[in-house]
Amino acid sequence: MTQTKGTALITGASTGIGAIYADRLAKRGHDLILVARNKQRLASLARRVANETGRNVETVEADLTSPPDLRRVEDILKTNAGISLLANNAGVGAAAPLLASDVDKMEDMIRLNVTALTRLAYAAVPGFVARGNGTIINISSVVAIAPEVLNGVYGGTKAFVLAFSHSLVHELADKGIRVQAVLPGATATEFWDVAGTPVHQLPAQIVMSADDLVDAALAGLDLGETVTIPSLSDKAEWDRHETARLAMSDRLSSAIPAPRYNLRKRVNA
Numbered sequence: 001m002t003q004t005k006g007t008a009l010i011t012g013a014s015t016g017i018g019a020i021y022a023d024r025l026a027k028r029g030h031d032l033i034l035v036a037r038n039k040q041r042l043a044s045l046a047r048r049v050a051n052e053t054g055r056n057v058e059t060v061e062a063d064l065t066s067p068p069d070l071r072r073v074e075d076i077l078k079t080n081a082g083i084s085l086l087a088n089n090a091g092v093g094a095a096a097p098l099l100a101s102d103v104d105k106m107e108d109m110i111r112l113n114v115t116a117l118t119r120l121a122y123a124a125v126p127g128f129v130a131r132g133n134g135t136i137i138n139i140s141s142v143v144a145i146a147p148e149v150l151n152g153v154y155g156g157t158k159a160f161v162l163a164f165s166h167s168l169v170h171e172l173a174d175k176g177i178r179v180q181a182v183l184p185g186a187t188a189t190e191f192w193d194v195a196g197t198p199v200h201q202l203p204a205q206i207v208m209s210a211d212d213l214v215d216a217a218l219a220g221l222d223l224g225e226t227v228t229i230p231s232l233s234d235k236a237e238w239d240r241h242e243t244a245r246l247a248m249s250d251r252l253s254s255a256i257p258a259p260r261y262n263l264r265k266r267v268n269a
Contacts, residue, residue: 004055005029006084009077011064011120014041016189017139018089020214026053028218030085035060035073064090064116065108077123085135086124088117088161093141094151106153113157118164125168128177135178137221138165142185142229145241158183162227169226182217184208185231206231 008025012018014036022032026049034057036042042059050057060076062069077083091113094101121136128134140161147155165181172179186207188199199207213230220228232238257263 004031007031007033007056007080007082008085008087009033009035009073009083009124010087010089011035011073011116012090014038014045017184017187017210017214018087019045020210021087021089021137022049022057023052024214024218025085025087026050026055026057029055031056031058031082033058033060033076033080033083035062035064035090037061037063064120065111070116070119074119074123077120078127081127081131083124083127084133085137086120087137087139088120089137089139090116091139091157093154095154096151098152101151101153106151109153110157113154114160117161121164121168125172125177129172129175132176134176135221136165136168136180137217138179138181140165140181140183142183142231144181144183165226178221179226180217180221181227182220183227183229184213184217185229187213 005028008021008030010018010021010025010032013022013032013034015038018034018036022034022045026032032046032049032055034042034046036059039059039061042061046057046059049055060073062073064070064073077086092109094105094109117138121138124134124136128136138161141154141158143149143155144158144162147159149155162181162183165179168177168179186199186202187210188207189210208231216230217228220230227238227242229238
């Protein structure tokens with residue numbers, strides 16, 4: 001059996017991308033703590049992965065939109081010094097525009113995609129820093145940079161995940177902590193059924209299998225990528241985007257409004 005690499009806590013782990021992360025990380029030598037709402041699916045996955053890999057697999061039945069459940073998972077991250085990797089995978093999406101959406105469901109989405117992810121990162125990071133190592137994988141989406149594609153609140157939540165990950169990279173890179181944001185495109189999971197657009201309605205050429213998505217994401221992690229877009233063929237496109245963003249960042253704050261607004265003419269008149 002592969003020597004243990006510590007314990008990986010994976011949210012949204014019972015199906016889809018999260019379940020495949022469980023399989024792959026166990027095969028890489030991680031023990032697992034699998035977090036999801038569906039107790040039966042969690043138990044079935046845990047048995048299979050444990051039998052196939054010999055790793056220790058624990059399950060935690062939790063709804064991360066429920067404050068008490070979220071606090072239980074936070075406490076695990078704060079107190080279990082064996083945890084070396086947090087995969088913030090739990091999330092929900094939507095495809096409908098604002099006029100066809102329920103704002104209460106949008107708030108629930110923010111609670112899961114933003115609030116829970118943030119609190120779990122805050123719970124994990126102090127221990128990682130104290131131990132001098134740790135990995136955070138945040139599952140974002142390509143809609144983080146293309147918010148016009150699906151529901152705007154969903155795009156906004158995933159843009160938050162990307163921005164938060166950039167900030168974590170900036171803050172933690174010199175502390176031995178690895179941070180990766182993964183931006184899947186259309187992926188063959190139950191996500192699309194929940195979002196209201198079954199995956200079979202999408203063009204087959206844009207839909208990646210969940211297995212390929214996770215394998216590519218982990219390959220990106222091995223390469224040291226802080227942002228991994230498995231569907232993007234030419235990484236130079238993303239590099240140019242980031243170079244332009246960072247170059248502009250030093251020019252975003254000034255005591256003087258930009259000349260195109262013609263405010264100086266008004267002041268001097």
